[in-house]
Amino acid sequence: MNAKHADRLAELRAKFDRPPSWKDDPKEDKERQTIRERQPRFRGLEAGHRACQGCGEALAARLVTEAAGPDVILTNATGCLEVFTTPWPQSAWRVPWMHSLFENSAAIASGVEAAMKAQGKSTKVIAMGGDGGTFDIGFQALSGMLERDHDVLYVCYDNEAYMNTGIQRSGSTPHAAMTTTSPPGKERMGKRHLKKDLLSIIAAHHIPYAASASVAYPRDVTRKVRRALSIEGPTFLLIHCPCPLGWGHDGARTIEVARLAVQTGLFPLVELERGAITGVMPIRDQKPITDYLGLQNRFRHLFAKNDHRAEEEREHLQAIADYNIAIYGLAADGDDPLDSEGADTVHRCAIVP
Numbered sequence: 001m002n003a004k005h006a007d008r009l010a011e012l013r014a015k016f017d018r019p020p021s022w023k024d025d026p027k028e029d030k031e032r033q034t035i036r037e038r039q040p041r042f043r044g045l046e047a048g049h050r051a052c053q054g055c056g057e058a059l060a061a062r063l064v065t066e067a068a069g070p071d072v073i074l075t076n077a078t079g080c081l082e083v084f085t086t087p088w089p090q091s092a093w094r095v096p097w098m099h100s101l102f103e104n105s106a107a108i109a110s111g112v113e114a115a116m117k118a119q120g121k122s123t124k125v126i127a128m129g130g131d132g133g134t135f136d137i138g139f140q141a142l143s144g145m146l147e148r149d150h151d152v153l154y155v156c157y158d159n160e161a162y163m164n165t166g167i168q169r170s171g172s173t174p175h176a177a178m179t180t181t182s183p184p185g186k187e188r189m190g191k192r193h194l195k196k197d198l199l200s201i202i203a204a205h206h207i208p209y210a211a212s213a214s215v216a217y218p219r220d221v222t223r224k225v226r227r228a229l230s231i232e233g234p235t236f237l238l239i240h241c242p243c244p245l246g247w248g249h250d251g252a253r254t255i256e257v258a259r260l261a262v263q264t265g266l267f268p269l270v271e272l273e274r275g276a277i278t279g280v281m282p283i284r285d286q287k288p289i290t291d292y293l294g295l296q297n298r299f300r301h302l303f304a305k306n307d308h309r310a311e312e313e314r315e316h317l318q319a320i321a322d323y324n325i326a327i328y329g330l331a332a333d334g335d336d337p338l339d340s341e342g343a344d345t346v347h348r349c350a351i352v353p
């Protein structure tokens with residue numbers, strides 16, 4: 001080894017044997033202290049789980065459990081959330097948590113809630129599931145739970161496909177998206193069918209509160225969880241959660257992707273009470289859907305050159321976004337401080353009879 005290499009080796013050793021520590025810098029130490037003090041006091045879902053980098057579902061579950069606090073029992077349909085938080089014998093949960101089958105998270109939560117009631121306890125119950133476990137497989141149990149008036153908040157982490165088992169299409173997968181069971185080709189341009197309008201189906205149960213939210217607006221998620229838990233009776237929250245692996249985008253762009261879903265009108269943020277719209281997040285500056293689609297590999301075929309079907313499908317998706325904006329009255333005039341560019345929470349409107 002020559003002298004030059006020896007010096008370089010010593011330099012690297014010094015760097016890696018003892019990485020520079022924030023404790024060495026009093027200014028940075030203070031900054032870190034401040035950041036730590038601003039962290040929520042209670043974390044129901046700890047760091048150290050095994051989700052992919054940039055997983056929207058992990059972020060959403062953290063927000064939900066932080067907002068719910070410690071006096072809560074969770075039930076969890078199988079899916080990514082269950083798998084990455086509980087690789088036996090480890091668990092990232094700091095609150096009582098029960099794994100259920102794919103189809104019965106809501107049924108188990110109903111039983112837990114009835115048991116709490118019988119014991120005179122006020123512990124809150126939250127049932128959770130992915131979109132596969134909610135829109136499709138667990139829908140029967142969920143509908144029964146809502147109809148029987150159980151005092152449970154159901155949270156659906158909507159990443160728009162069955163991710164845990166290899167990105168199969170679900171009832172929530174958007175029209176024209178590519179999944180392993182809706183591949184684009186000669187016969188079709190990705191998923192043939194439309195995304196199921198689950199929120200309207202839930203609203204048709206006339207439950208006290210149902211809402212959609214997005215990880216791009218974390219304070220809005222927190223506020224909606226707290227609102228749902230403050231209401232007696234069944235409540236429902238649909239949280240849009242990008243999945244870098246299944247959607248084919250950079251994990252560092254999860255929030256950007258989620259925000260564009262809202263700002264294009266493809267994922268409207270609304271609140272419904274007893275079936276009536278009582279809150280929306282207006283969109284100040286509607287973005288074209290191509291801004292959203294272009295960031296994700298699952299829509300890559302919609303940008304194919306010399307294929308008229310690609311252009312038609314883009315027009316189709318733009319029409320869906322425009323329709324959402326029209327039916328929920330999402331167009332903002334730019335002065336509303338509570339719109340999609342602004343204060344990170346919905347604008348409450350009067351109940352429409």
Ligand SMILES: Cc1ncc(C[n+]2csc(CCOP(=O)(O)OP(=O)(O)O)c2C)c(N)n1
Nearest residue numbers: 078079080102130131132133161162163164
């Ligand atoms: C009745 C039944 N069918 C299929 C499966 C296999 N399975 C387990 S998790 C899963 C996908 C979960 O998808 P989703 O609910 O959307 O949650 P994600 O993994 O996307 O978070 C499937 C198909 C099962 N466990 N039970």
Ligand code: SF4
Nearest residue numbers: 051052055080243245
């Ligand atoms: S596959 Fe998607 S939902 Fe599952 S852990 Fe990875 S990013 Fe999250």
